[in-house]
Amino acid sequence: MPTGSSTETSSGHDPEAVKRHPALFRAVVRRRNPRLRRTDITVTDERTVRRAVKAAALGNAMEWFDFGIYSYLAVTIGDVFFPSGSDTVRLLSSLATFAVAFLVRPLGGLFFGPLGDRVGRKRVLALTMVLMAVGTCAIGLIPSYAAIGFWSPVLLICFRMLQGFSTGGEYGGAATFIAEYAPDKRRGFFGSFLELGTLAGYIGAAGLVTVMTSVLGSGAMDDWGWRVPFLVAGPLGLVGLHLRLKLEDTPAFQKLEEESAEEPSGGEGGELKQIFTTQWQRLLLCVVLAGAYGITDYMLLSYMPTYLTDRLGYDDAHGLVVLIATMALLMVVITFVGRLSDRIGRKPLLMAGMGGFVLLSAPAFLLLKQGSVVAVSGGMLMLGLPLVCLLGTMSAALPALFPTAVRYGSLSIGYNLSTSLFGGTTPLVITGLIGATGSDMAPAFYTMGAALVGMVAVACMKETARQPLEGSPPSVSTKEEAAEMAASQSPDPKF
Secondary structure, eight states: OOHHHHHHHHHHOHHHHHHHHHHHHHHHHHSSSOOOGGGGSSEHHHHHHHHHHHHHHHHHHHHHHHHHHHHHHHHHHHHOOOOOOOOHHHHHHHHHHHHHHSHHHHHHHHHHHHHHHOOOOHHHHHHHHHHHHHEEEHHHHOHHHHHTTHHHHHHHHHHHHHHHHHHHHHHHHHHHHHHSSSGGGGHHHHHHHHHHHHHHHHHOOOOOOOOHHHHHHHHHHIIITTTHHHTTTTHHHHHHHHHHHHHHHHOOHHHHHHHHHHSSOOOOTHHHHHHHHHHOOOOOOOHHHHHHHHHHHIIIIIHHHHIIIIIIIHHHHHHHHHHHHHHHHHHHHHHHHHHHHHHHHHHHHHHHHHHHHHHHHHHHHHHHHHHHHHHHHHHHHHHHHHHHHHHHHHHHHHHGGGGGHHHHHHHHHHHHHHHIIIIHHHHHHHHHHHHOOOOOOHHHHHHHHHHHHHHHHHHHHOOTTTTTOTTTEEEESSSSHHHHHHHTTOOOOOO
């Protein structure tokens, strides 16, 4: 199509005027949409990107190590902090305390997200790392109900709230950090390492609990052994803090800082106002996507050990070993899923994951109820395969929903609001549904409903694979790629 025709279509100018003065209108278009120069393109350094990914993924691993420990010790924590009442009441009390941390996550997102857009991703991620480590270690030091009575569960709730508040700034910041460091054509691959950290944290938690339960026995675990996994968070936090402080902030944020120095924002409340007035549609999409993702994720990785033990009568160690094997398999394939999303797009893989839960959840739970090792392993695998499609893709898809100036804040608010309402409450809701219906298939139906809603959200989102992040300059892996991209912006020769 001739240049004049495309100018007419895109700008809405009078067609006759465009025909009479094509050069003038081409100059107007060039001024409004200047061509990329070589200096406008970010060339990433592979070693720096890998260090950034390692720092973000380790923090995510620590976050989910903390939460995984609580999930896998839910029954023990119920006995230690809520000794009165029936087994079901103790378990519900423990799971309710688990959910409390998620109720304050949106507050953490509201605080840390806009702060990260204002002062930088690196500083806020270092702060959230410290707070997470403090909250987790403190739980390991709380005296039992038998020692101090009422104050024991009160302290547990307080430190769980500290964990939740700090976590409110973790995922949004870590996903933003990796997305803004990664080259555009490999954002899915590098983003998948964030959820690799999630699985590593869960496996570390499940493995540690399994080994300690086998070695110490249930009596010693209830007495003092449950404290050890929580205390491990201290050294992990120091390592993660060291890695994060060694890095500079993301190139996208540094570019944003330069522009903000010339055009100051509207003050400290400007970010929140901009998020809720200009980004509300994307924010709603983020909430729905993250909600479907959170329910399926927490159902398998957090609630499943409790389901196997409490509902199906499995031995604690037996159920955790099967889950560890499933997560190890997911770890093997997750980066391949991330790489695949860079090739074929985020939407096809997200749709495959949601659709997989709709089709496979019921058969998977029927297999779990059979009780044999083969049947349980098959059921877990049927749930794990669609989940890995989401795990390997979502960390690259969600940050790309928002422009750079409000990315950390928007993602933190949307993701944590959704996780608070849907993800963190999943174990409690499923336990309540089973109690109300008497059906062990309730988790399957709850997961299927969430996945159906997720499919609608995926259909509504834009494809962002291999595209620059909105509000950020293009990012490439090599100088040659940058030169080729700049050259492609040159005008066609005229003969």
